[in-house]
Amino acid sequence: MFLAILALLLGLIVAQFQGAFEPKAPLTLLASRAGLVLDPGSKVTYNGVPIGRVAAVATDNSDPVRARVRLDIDPQYLDLLPANVQTSIQATTVFGNKYVAFTSPEHPSPQRVSTSTPIDVTAITTEFNTLFETITAISEQVDPIKLNQTLSATAQALSGLGSAFGQSLADGNTILDDVNPRMPALRHDIAALAELGERYAAAGPDLFDGLGDAARSARTFNSQRGRLDAALVAAIGFAGTGSDILERGGPYLQRGAQDLIPTSQLFDKYQGQLFCTIRNYHDVAPAFYETFGGDNGYSLDSTGTLSSIGVGNTYVYPDNLPRVNAKGGPEGKPGCWKPITRELWPAPYLVMDTGLSIAPYNHVELGSPIFTDYVWGRQIGEPTINP
Structure with a gap:
């Protein structure tokens, strides 16, 4: 009897330790993989605060490649998780156990998560076995003999060039030091280049239409090349004739230009008076027409006096x-x-x-x-x- 009571007490203690008497809300995660060290009992956190445990890890029935992770969440935290919560499977250390981490998104959704809707895992920490598998897959595709030959040729090519190679690295570091302060301007230029590309993409149909029109113009020039040749020959002849005329008439043109100099100087000297004359005529013309007529374009009203x-x-x-x-x-x-x-x-x-x-x-x-x-x-x- 005593042993039965003792076993019952121990069972209750273990059940309480495992959270059997705590309320739970089930959630389901779907991930491309769960990892080797994500076991039942691993903690679940929301922004670093523990809110539950991993209940089970199994394969997805609809997609055997994917993993289905069932979580037991404290119901009081369920209403805090937005529907677009960011979910990831992370590791505490390099070789430590993994856990499920919920993180608030930048723009939380007003809707909350549902126990009936699975949540997709956005990121999973890379494990060493995955890295080793990748390296092994690459090494299986490499021929060791050819790799040895390549490394030997590289060693021979760099033999005696250590100082020059080191100087090249130093020069490259100097160049990077000069480029780093200009990175904001470079990023701005790259963004502007994208905008420029969008403008060219929008103008692409018009550019292609212009190229098509240019092709038609080229075909027209090609079909009329005989007439173009004749026009060029005529232009050459006209240029020769014009050159002869200018050569013969050059002295006369020069003399005419020289004769215009005094007249131009006289106009320049009396430019103020000429302007006044034109302006005053504009002002006096209506009164003149009113007195003598002539505004009809063909007759004047004149009055004669016998001077004798x-x-x-x-x-x-x-x-x-x-x-x-x-x-x-x-x-x-x-x-x-x-x-x-x-x-x-x-x-x-x-x-x-x-x-x-x-x-x-x-x-x-x-x-x-x-x-x-x-x-x-x-x-x-x-x-x-x-x-």
């Missing part, structure tokens, strides 16, 4: 020769005065030596010549200018 009955004296040479000593404009510079308006007061004036008398014409005299002069000639003195 007495008007102002006629032009007398050389007494009435004009003076052309006026120079300058506003502030003594070539240019135009402002238009005279009621706002511009007092009106500006420029004293000029032009021979124009500003004395008032306040006397009465007969016009010269009078009508008798047309019949019998000048009878009284010679023509004179106004006093």
